[in-house]
Amino acid sequence: xxxxRSEPAPRSSVADETPAFAPLYRQIKALMMxxxxxxxxxxxxxxxSEKDLALRFHVSQGTVRKAVNELAADNLLVRRQGKxxxxxxxxxxxxxxxxxxxxxxxxxxxxxxxxxxxxxxxAASAEVARWLGLKSGDLVLQVRxxxxxxxxxxxxxxxxxxGKLFKGLTGERLASYRGPLYGLFESEFGVRMIRAEERIRAxxxxxxxxxxxxxxxxxxxxxxxxxxMTYGDAPVELRRGLYDTTAHHYRNQLS
Amino acid sequence: xxxxRSEPAPRSSVADETPAFAPLYRQIKALMMxxxxxxxxxxxxxxxSEKDLALRFHVSQGTVRKAVNELAADNLLVRRQGKxxxxxxxxxxxxxxxxxxxxxxxxxxxxxxxxxxxxxxxAASAEVARWLGLKSGDLVLQVRxxxxxxxxxxxxxxxxxxGKLFKGLTGERLASYRGPLYGLFESEFGVRMIRAEERIRAxxxxxxxxxxxxxxxxxxxxxxxxxxMTYGDAPVELRRGLYDTTAHHYRNQLS
DNA sequence: GAGTGGTCTAGACCACTGA
DNA sequence: CAGTGGTCTAGACCACTCG
Numbered sequence: 001x002x003x004x005r006s007e008p009a010p011r012s013s014v015a016d017e018t019p020a021f022a023p024l025y026r027q028i029k030a031l032m033m034x035x036x037x038x039x040x041x042x043x044x045x046x047x048x049s050e051k052d053l054a055l056r057f058h059v060s061q062g063t064v065r066k067a068v069n070e071l072a073a074d075n076l077l078v079r080r081q082g083k084x085x086x087x088x089x090x091x092x093x094x095x096x097x098x099x100x101x102x103x104x105x106x107x108x109x110x111x112x113x114x115x116x117x118x119x120x121x122x123a124a125s126a127e128v129a130r131w132l133g134l135k136s137g138d139l140v141l142q143v144r145x146x147x148x149x150x151x152x153x154x155x156x157x158x159x160x161x162x163g164k165l166f167k168g169l170t171g172e173r174l175a176s177y178r179g180p181l182y183g184l185f186e187s188e189f190g191v192r193m194i195r196a197e198e199r200i201r202a203x204x205x206x207x208x209x210x211x212x213x214x215x216x217x218x219x220x221x222x223x224x225x226x227x228x229m230t231y232g233d234a235p236v237e238l239r240r241g242l243y244d245t246t247a248h249h250y251r252n253q254l255s
Numbered sequence: 256x257x258x259x260r261s262e263p264a265p266r267s268s269v270a271d272e273t274p275a276f277a278p279l280y281r282q283i284k285a286l287m288m289x290x291x292x293x294x295x296x297x298x299x300x301x302x303x304s305e306k307d308l309a310l311r312f313h314v315s316q317g318t319v320r321k322a323v324n325e326l327a328a329d330n331l332l333v334r335r336q337g338k339x340x341x342x343x344x345x346x347x348x349x350x351x352x353x354x355x356x357x358x359x360x361x362x363x364x365x366x367x368x369x370x371x372x373x374x375x376x377x378a379a380s381a382e383v384a385r386w387l388g389l390k391s392g393d394l395v396l397q398v399r400x401x402x403x404x405x406x407x408x409x410x411x412x413x414x415x416x417x418g419k420l421f422k423g424l425t426g427e428r429l430a431s432y433r434g435p436l437y438g439l440f441e442s443e444f445g446v447r448m449i450r451a452e453e454r455i456r457a458x459x460x461x462x463x464x465x466x467x468x469x470x471x472x473x474x475x476x477x478x479x480x481x482x483x484m485t486y487g488d489a490p491v492e493l494r495r496g497l498y499d500t501t502a503h504h505y506r507n508q509l510s
Numbered sequence: 511g512a513g514t515g516g517t518c519t520a521g522a523c524c525a526c527t528g529a
Numbered sequence: 530c531a532g533t534g535g536t537c538t539a540g541a542c543c544a545c546t547c548g
Binding site for chain 1: 329330354356452453454457458459474475476477478481498500503504506507508509510
């Protein structure tokens with residue numbers, strides 16, 4: 001059987017963290033990830049069929065299938081029986097905001113409005129630089145906004161982005177874009193959010209947050225700090241959301 | 256090939272929610288789930304090898320493999336290469352508390368102490384009955400406790416359990432048991448927590464919570480309401496935790 | 511070494527989609 | 530109808546664990 005691959009099995013040499021012998025399907029997965037990251041396969045578009053991929057990589061269909069399954073489990077690909085396999089995207093998702101876990105206490109969603117407060121750029125503070133993996137003093141973009149459910153403000157977001165990645169981002173651009181923020185990041189700046197970590201605490205509302213959310217200063221708010229990562233776990237967004245949880249809650253599934 | 260199964264494919268008749276044609280491996284999965292629920296395979300014990308299961312169910316090894324993989328993904332089974340496949344258990348887990356997402360702000364864990372406040376039984380309020388799927392007035396058990404990290408109280412838990420399932424549970428029994436609460440539920444009462452939903456909000460500390468957590472009344476606390484389910488998504492525990500998040504945070508992974 | 515789960519293959523057939 | 534992903538099989542071989 002033709003066992004020659006375009007890229008031979010990476011038998012790692014000295015002590016490194018990754019296991020020395022990666023199974024074939026993980027090597028295929030890594031190759032496909034490379035194409036995703038490089039934008040060879042664009043968000044929303046179909047990737048080659050399993051049969052084609054099997055031919056291209058000189059492996060059996062079952063092996064590419066395992067690779068694709070893992071990428072789908074990682075939410076990088078979406079399988080659609082009878083149609084094909086597609087690159088996942090934040091742009092045209094049924095669920096408006098994939099990473100937002102806030103839900104109204106009564107199930108019924110009832111669409112959500114955004115309003116942007118400002119969009120400024122300045123030198124990163126030491127802490128923001130640390131989280132985003134920048135040098136202190138690097139250019140950083142700050143976006144602030146409010147989300148409202150049924151006309152009532154519920155979320156006050158403070159977002160920091162590396163200036164280098166979001167060069168042309170302005171307040172007008174934000175205001176005019178339809179759809180999720182991460183959809184804009186993806187289509188306009190080629191930055192795709194893959195995964196995020198959130199740290200949640202309860203805090204007392206400061207003057208500014210109280211104003212924007214229409215609550216009394218000192219009222220308890222949910223503080224949600226989110227660090228979003230793109231390919232290779234590189235951090236590309238830091239966000240601090242303050243949620244008014246009097247009529248909403250943060251929902252989480254444990255298993 | 257012998258295509259006779261002990262249980263024929265369930266071709267469902269009239270309109271029901273579940274898909275009419277379940278693939279073979281899902282039928283196998285359902286059969287295995289039955290054995291898990293019935294306690295035929297006990298927590299921590301090894302289940303038969305894939306080869307044995309394939310013979311028993313008259314399917315190929317690849318098919319039982321798919322069933323087992325899904326059960327492992329659901330955290331009902333644990334695979335250990337070279338040793339076998341085991342029934343998951345809360346009792347002997349590395350991670351002390353599998354469902355507790357609270358972490359100290361500095362990573363380092365530093366073990367955790369429990370102290371039980373009381374354990375009472377009485378008639379369920381309408382709301383508790385609703386969450387637990389009981390009739391209002393059914394017997395309910397209430398457990399209250401405090402968790403401390405490094406000597407400082409951090410979590411004040413209020414736990415409700417259906418009286419019917421936890422007949423012999425007493426304060427002494429709770430105090431003397433080593434290991435996670437869910438381990439005790441599993442070994443002593445045969446109640447296995449499979450999955451849970453949490454609703455998180457920010458609240459102001461009441462008098463009692465302030466006392467137990469050593470914070471000022473009115474201080475912001477994280478309120479974590481958890482509904483835990485056993486097999487068949489039957490709710491078996493309602494819990495309301497109040498977390499002091501001045502030096503800890505609730506951590507969540509998004510993807 | 512025997513027994514377990516993990517990988518890989520090759521091929522048959524099914525279920526779904528859209529032209 | 531052709532093309533896609535989804536299921537199922539049978540068998541070979543590998544990697545890990547333990548006596």
